[in-house]
Structures are given as structure tokens and as C-alpha cells.
Amino acid sequence: MPSENxxxxxxxxxxxxxxxxxxxxxxxxTPDATPRVWRLDRMHALLEIxxxxxxxxxxxxxxGSKGKGSTAGFLSxxxxxxxxxxxxxxxxxxxDWRERITKNGVFFSQESYLExxxxxKNLWLDQDxxxxxxxxxxxxxxxxxxxxxxxFLVFQAEQCSAQVLExxxxxxxxxxxxxxxxxxLLTLIEYEHxxxxxTTLEQIATEKAGILKQGVPAVVASQPPQAWNVFQxxxxxxxxxxxxxxxxxxxxxxxxxSAGTDLSVTLTNGNIWASRLPLxxxxxxxxxxxxxxxxxxWAAQHQMLPQNGKTWAEAISHGWANVRLSGxxxxxxxxxxxxxDGAHTVQSALAAATTWVEIFHRGGTLLFGAFEGKxxxxxxxxxxGIFDRVxxxxxxxxxxxxxxxxxxxxLSAGYSASQITTHSxxxxxxxxxxxxxxxxxxxxxxxxVGKISLWSRGHS
Numbered sequence: 395m396p397s398e399n400x401x402x403x404x405x406x407x408x409x410x411x412x413x414x415x416x417x418x419x420x421x422x423x424t425p426d427a428t429p430r431v432w433r434l435d436r437m438h439a440l441l442e443i444x445x446x447x448x449x450x451x452x453x454x455x456x457x458g459s460k461g462k463g464s465t466a467g468f469l470s471x472x473x474x475x476x477x478x479x480x481x482x483x484x485x486x487x488x489x490d491w492r493e494r495i496t497k498n499g500v501f502f503s504q505e506s507y508l509e510x511x512x513x514x515k516n517l518w519l520d521q522d523x524x525x526x527x528x529x530x531x532x533x534x535x536x537x538x539x540x541x542x543x544x545x546f547l548v549f550q551a552e553q554c555s556a557q558v559l560e561x562x563x564x565x566x567x568x569x570x571x572x573x574x575x576x577x578x579l580l581t582l583i584e585y586e587h588x589x590x591x592x593t594t595l596e597q598i599a600t601e602k603a604g605i606l607k608q609g610v611p612a613v614v615a616s617q618p619p620q621a622w623n624v625f626q627x628x629x630x631x632x633x634x635x636x637x638x639x640x641x642x643x644x645x646x647x648x649x650x651x652s653a654g655t656d657l658s659v660t661l662t663n664g665n666i667w668a669s670r671l672p673l674x675x676x677x678x679x680x681x682x683x684x685x686x687x688x689x690x691x692w693a694a695q696h697q698m699l700p701q702n703g704k705t706w707a708e709a710i711s712h713g714w715a716n717v718r719l720s721g722x723x724x725x726x727x728x729x730x731x732x733x734x735d736g737a738h739t740v741q742s743a744l745a746a747a748t749t750w751v752e753i754f755h756r757g758g759t760l761l762f763g764a765f766e767g768k769x770x771x772x773x774x775x776x777x778x779g780i781f782d783r784v785x786x787x788x789x790x791x792x793x794x795x796x797x798x799x800x801x802x803x804x805l806s807a808g809y810s811a812s813q814i815t816t817h818s819x820x821x822x823x824x825x826x827x828x829x830x831x832x833x834x835x836x837x838x839x840x841x842x843v844g845k846i847s848l849w850s851r852g853h854s
Contacts, residue, residue, distance in 0.1 A: 406508060406511065406512045406515060408504050408507070408508050411491075411507060411508070411511045412491045414511070414515060415491070415511070415537050415540055415541060416537060418534065418535060418536055418537045418540060419533070419534070419535075419536040419537060420536070420537040420538075421536055421537070421538060421562075421563070422485075422486060422537070422538070422562075422792075432567045432590070433531075433532060433567060434567055434569075434571060434572060435531060435532075436531035436532060436533070436535060436539065437535075437539055437542070437543070437569050437572050438572055439527070439530070439531050440535060440539065440543050441543070441546075441572055443517065444513070444543065444546075444547065447543075447546040447547050447549070447550040448546045448572055448573050448574070449574060450481070450546075450549055450550065450554060450555075450556070450557045451556075451574070451576060452556050452557075452576040452577070452692055452696075453556070453557050453558075453559065453573050453574060453575045453576055454466075454469055454556075454557070454558045454559070454575065454576065454577050454578075454579065454688055454689075454692070455559050455561070455570065455571075455573055455575040455577075455578050455579070455605050456469075456558070456559065456560045456561065456578075456579040456580075456581065457561040457564070457565035457568070457578070457579075457580055457581070457602040457603075457604075457605045458579075458580050458581025458582055458583060458602060458615065459581065459582055459583050459584045459585075459586045459598070459602075459739060459741075460581055460582040460584060460677075460739055460741050460742050460745075461581040461582060461615065461677065461680070461681045461684075461742075462484075462560045462561065462581050463484045463485075463560060463719065463722070463736075464673065464678055464681040464682075464719060464722055465579060465581055465681040465682075465684050465685050466482060466483075466484050466558050466559075466560045466685075467482070467484070467499065467717045467718065467719040468681055468682045468684075468685035468686070468713065468714060468717050469558050469579075469685035469688055469689060470482040470498045470499065470558045470717075471498060471499070471713035471714070471716055471717040471718070472685060472686060472689050472709055472710050472713030472714070473498070473556050473558070473689065473713070474497075474498040474713065475700075475704070475708075475709040475710075475712035475713035475716065476689075476700035476701060476702065476704060476706070476709035476713070477700050477701030477702030477703075477704070477709075478555045478556045478701060479497060479498075479552075479553070479554050479555045479556070480497065480498050480554060480555070480556040480557060480558055481495070481496075481497060481545065481548070481549030481552070481554035481556070481557040481558070482495075482496050482497070482498055482499060482557075482558050483495055483542070483545040483549075483557070483558065483559045483560060483570070484560040485538070485541075485560065485562050486840045486841075486844075487844065488720050488721045488736075488840060488843060488844035488847050488848075489720075489844055489847055489848050492507060493720070494541060494545070495507070495541070495544065495545045495548055495549075497552065497554065498718070499717075499718030499719070500718070502548055502552055506548050506551055506552055507544070507548060509547075509551065510544045510547035510548045510551065511540075511544050513547060514540055514543060514544060514547075518534070536569075538562050538569050539569045542562075542569040542570055543569075545559075555701075557573075559573055559575075561602075561605065563587055563590065563591075564587070564590065564591050564601040564602065564604070565601055565602040565603065565604040565605040566600075566601050566602075566603075566604020566605070567601075567604070568604075568605075570605075571604060571605055574607075575605070575607060575610055576610065576692050576695075576696075577610065577611055577612065577613065577688045577689075577691055577692045578605050578606055578607065578610055578611070578612040578613075578634075579612065579613050579614075579615075579684060579685070579688050580602060580603070580605075580612060580613075580614045580615065580617075580625060581615045581681070581684065582615050582616065582617065582741060583595060583598055583599045583602060583617055583618065583621035584598075584618075584739055584740060584741045585598065585739075585740070585769060585772075586598065586739050586769075589767065594620070595618055595620035595621050596620050596621070596623075596624055598621070599617075599620065599621035599624035599625065600624050600628075602621075603624055603625055603628040606625075606628050606629065606632055606634050607632065607634070608632045608633060608634075609632070609633050609634065609635075610634060611634065611635040611636075611637065611691050611692075611695065612625075612629065612634050612635070612636050612637070613637050613639060613684055613687045613688045613691060614636060614637065614638050614639065615639055615680060615681075615684050616638070616639065616640055616680070617638075622638075637687065637691065639680070639683055639684050639687055641662075642661055642662060642687055643659055643660070643661060643662065643683070644660045644661060644662050645658070645659060645660040646658075646659050646679070646683070647659070648676045648679040650674065650675070650676065650749065650752050650753050651753065652674075652725070652753055652754070653670070654670045654671050654672050654673070654674065655670065655671040655673060655674060655675060655676070655678055655679055656668075656669075656670050656671075657669055657670070657671055657679045657682060657683075657714065659683055665707060666707070667683075667686060667707060667710050667711060667714075668711060669710070669711040669712075669714035669715045670714075670715055671714050671715070671717065672715070672716075672717060673717065673719060673722050673723060673724075674722075674723035674725075674733075674749050674753060675722075675723050675745055675746070675748075675749040676745075676748075676749070677745040677749075678722070678723075682714050682717075686710045686713075686714070689706070689709075689710070690706065690710075693706060720847065721734055721735065721736040721840060721843045721844070721847065722735060722736065723735045723746060723749055723750075724847075726846075726847055726850045727850055730831055730832060730833060730834065731754065731758075731833040731834065732833075732834045732836070732846075732850060733750070733754075733833075733834070733835050733836070734835075734836040734837075734843040734846055734847055735835065735836070735837050735843065736839065736840035736843045737773075737837050737838070738764060738768055738773075738838055738839050738840065739768070739769065739772075739773075740769050740772035740773055740775075740776055743772075743773040743776040743777060743837060743838075744776040746835070746837055747776050747777050747780055750780065750835055751780060754833055756779075756780050756781075757780075757781065757782050757832070757833070758781055758782060758783075758832050758833035758834060758835065759781060759782065759783040759784070759785060759827055759830045759832050759833070759834045759835070760777060760780070760781040760783070760784045760785065760834075760835050760837065761785045761787070761823060761824070761827045761834060761835070761836045761837070761842075761846070762777070762784060762785070762786055762787075762800065762804075762836075762837050762838045763786065763787045763788055763789040763790075763795065763800075763820060763823070763838045763839055763842040764789065764795065764800065764838040764839055765788075765789060765792075765793040765794065765795045765839060765841075766793070766794045766795055766796060766799070767793075768838075768839075770799065770800055770803050771803050771806070771807075773837075773838065774800075774803045774804045774806070774807040775807050777804075777807070777837070778807040778808045778809070779808055781809075781813075781835070782813065782832070783813055783814075783815070783830060783832070784804050784809055784813055784814045784815070785814075785815050785816075785817065785823050785826060785827050786800045786801055786804065786814065786815070786816045786817070786823070787816065787817045787818070787819060787820050787822070787823035787842075788818070788819065788820065789820060789838065789839035789841040789842035789845075790820060790839075790841045790842065790845065792841055797816040797817070797818070798816075800816070801814055801816050820842055820845050820846070821845070821849070824845075824846055824849055
């Protein structure tokens with residue numbers, strides 16, 4: 395949108411931005427799988443109005459079920475360490491909505507967000523224009539579409555020299571899939587959002603594979619056979635050079651401690667990458683390597699060197715060591731220990747549980763909250779037999795959640811009734827968890843983790 399549209403109208407106040415965005419069709423809180431909502435033509439129409447701000451190169455586009463946010467963070471950090479200024483777009487946020495739109499994890503100025511989202515809101519000052527747009531494109535833009543467009547506008551205004559985009563849900567019809575990627579990344583596929591993406595791994599993988607573009611290389615994490623078969627078929631149809639991350643490695647080693655994850659890899663071409671990741675877990679080593687391989691693939695294709703005189707091995711090592719990510723096996727308090735993780739799928743819960751046992755051993759307290767529709771049974775099984783106490787609560791009032799269902803599920807997973815406590819709200823659960831004075835892991839939802847992260851800092 396031309397800048398004069400902002401100058402001719404009153405700016406929004408900064409504190410008005412998020413409430414306005416949430417007042418639109420918000421699929422994170424009220425999923426809607428109707429064709430009216432899940433479509434890309436409306437997003438393309440918006441980009442045309444605003445002069446295609448998405449055309450920033452290079453662009454790295456990430457889809458998958460597990461590890462998308464971490465992989466995006468590592469990729470952005472590597473690019474930054476190589477002298478680029480990458481815009482990073484991820485979701486959801488934990489405490490502040492600006493976490494979704496950053497320069498490698500660092501907020502832009504308030505003015506940048508304000509100008510971008512004022513431009514979007516001013517588009518609808520003409521009610522006749524709003525009605526015409528809605529009739530033509532099946533409704534007004536959703537919260538996520540506006541966030542995505544706002545990210546492109548901020549990145550463009552701030553002259554970002556690269557962008558890393560994480561899909562919000564799926565891939566084929568996700569609002570981010572209007573980009574023109576230089577490399578695509580596919581993280582682990584598992585059962586998630588089955589009411590929207592499909593009830594089989596093949597259907598879910600097909601939606602994720604929708605980000606693959608004709609001739610654009612893709613780097614892929616280890617996959618179940620059903621998903622890998624879909625990706626191979628799609629790559630053949632679109633002439634996509636496909637690199638399975640494990641095929642590029644001769645040696646992969648991780649060592650865990652409470653200080654981080656020591657990672658060392660040797661590639662089949664002899665290159666060696668090594669660093670200490672500030673994130674905990676062997677699975678974070680896999681995410682870090684996937685991100686590095688994406689940058690390596692792009693750099694080799696374009697014969698691109700770092701912009702600051704470093705070697706790529708130096709940029710990768712520095713990027714790995716300095717990644718900024720919250721809510722991924724993050725230690726937010728040490729005495730007593732409090733660790734938060736946004737895991738809300740079976741594999742991510744299993745990874746968190748494995749990491750907890752390896753670093754902090756069995757025992758302690760689990761504070762768990764998940765929304766209905768998540769695979770709570772699978773997560774409870776992954777967490778079985780590890781903790782002394784389990785405290786259950788709804789993650790919040792954003793979506794339906796049943797503590798009775800969660801309690802029955804954890805009983806079925808082997809916890810006794812005396813080990814389980816339920817509370818009707820996350821704030822009460824958090825207060826009671828602190829009374830345990832025992833090591834605590836918070837798990838099950840980014841909404842829950844965000845609230846606990848905020849409260850742990852002393853905010854109400």
C-alpha cells in the first residue's frame with residue numbers, strides 16, 4: 395500500500411494492533427476448514443494491492459509437523475551470522491505478538507509495526523470497497539493472512555536482505571505459500587490437525603508438500619515412509635532436487651547437558667560443523683542441521699559467500715550458538731527448576747520427555763494442559779512413568795479443553811489418582827505447581843507456556 399495512505403489517515407495506537415488483528419477471523423482460536431477460509435487467491439489479491447512486498451530474496455520456506463519454529467530460528471541465526479539481515483516469521487507467539495515478526499528474533503521498532511498494520515487497517519476504511527473485496531474473494535482477510543502480509547510489509551520497509559517463513563498450518567493453502575522460495579524445508583510429519591489436513595500421514599504430507607515449487611531445491615528431515623513417499627512423488631512431478639538430511643551426513647553426534655546441546659557433524663563432502671546449541675535436546679541437533687543444509691544448498695547453488703568475510707562453517711557455528719528461541723525446552727527458572735516446552739504433538743512430547751530424563755532424570759512435576767482435538771492419549775503415553783506428580787489444567791480459554799478427559803487419559807497411561815491434580819485455570823495450576831518446590835516441566839500448548847513464561851517474570 396503506498397505510504398501516502400498512511401499519511402492521510404490517523405495512525406493506530408500500537409496497543410490497538412493485536413486486538414484489531416484478533417477481531418478478524420482467527421483460525422488459531424476457531425479453526426474453520428470451509429473453502430471460504432482455506433484459499434490463496436485472497437492472499438494473492440492483497441499482495442497485488444500492496445505491490446508484492448513478499449518478493450524478498452533469498453526466501454526460505456518451512457513446513458512440517460514438528461520442529462518448524464526451531465528450524466526457522468536456526469536458519470535465521472545462521473543467515474544473520476553470515477552478515478545478512480533476515481526477517482523471521484514464525485507462529486504462535488508466547489508473550490508478545492511481535493515475536494512472530496522479527497529480525498532474527500529481535501523486535502523491529504514499534505513504528506515499523508505501526509505503519510505496516512495501519513496500512514492494512516486503512517484498506518477497509520471504505521466500507522463499499524470492503525464489501526466488494528469480500529464478495530470477490532470469499533470474505534475479508536483472516537488474522538493469519540493479515541499477520542503474514544504485515545510481516546512482508548515490515549520486512550520490505552526494513553530492507554531485510556533475506557526472509558525465513560514458517561507455515562502456520564499445512565502448506566498448500568497456507569497464507570505463506572504465496573512466497574517465491576529459494577529453498578524449501580520439510581520437517582518431521584506426524585498426525586496433527588487431522589480435521590483439516592486429513593486423517594492419514596499421506597494426506598497430511600500432501601498438504602505439507604504443497605509448498606514445493608517447480609525446480610526449487612528442498613531439504614527434508616527424516617520421515618515416516620508414508621510421508622517420504624509423498625515427498626518423493628511430488629519432487630518427481632515438480633523436478634524438485636530433494637535432499638534427505640541424513641544422506642548428507644557422514645557423522646552426527648550430540649551431547650546433552652543443562653548448559654545446552656553440543657553438536658558435531660561431518661558431511662559426506664568432508665565439511666565439519668560443530669557448536670554448542672543453547673536449546674536442549676537431540677532433536678534440536680537435527681533441526682539445526684536441517685537449517686544449515688538449507689543455507690548450504692542455497693549458497694552452493696548461487697555460489698554465495700557470507701557477507702562479512704566469514705566462512706560458511708564459521709557462520710553456521712556462530713548461528714547455531716546464538717539462536718534466539720523461547721518455549722523450546724527453555725529453562726525459565728533454576729531454583730527450583732522450571733522448564734517450558736510448547737510440545738503439543740506426540741513426537742514433540744516424546745522428545746521433551748526424553749530430554750528431561752537424560753538431563754534432569756526422572757521425577758519432578760509435570761504441569762500439562764492441552765486443547766481438545768490434540769492427541770492427548772499419545773502425549774500421555776509419551777510422558778508415562780516419568781514424573782512424581784502431574785498437574786492438569788486447560789491451557790486457557792482460547793479453545794475447548796477438558797480436564798476430566800486429560801485426567802482419565804493420564805490414569806490410563808499409568809499414573810495413579812493420588813499423583814494427579816486438576817485445576818480449572820492455568821493461573822491456579824501454576825500457583826499450586828510452585829508449592830511443590832520440585833523440578834517442573836510445563837508442556838502441552840504454546841498458549842500455556844506463554845502464560846507461565848509471563849507469570850514467571852513476575853507479571854500478572
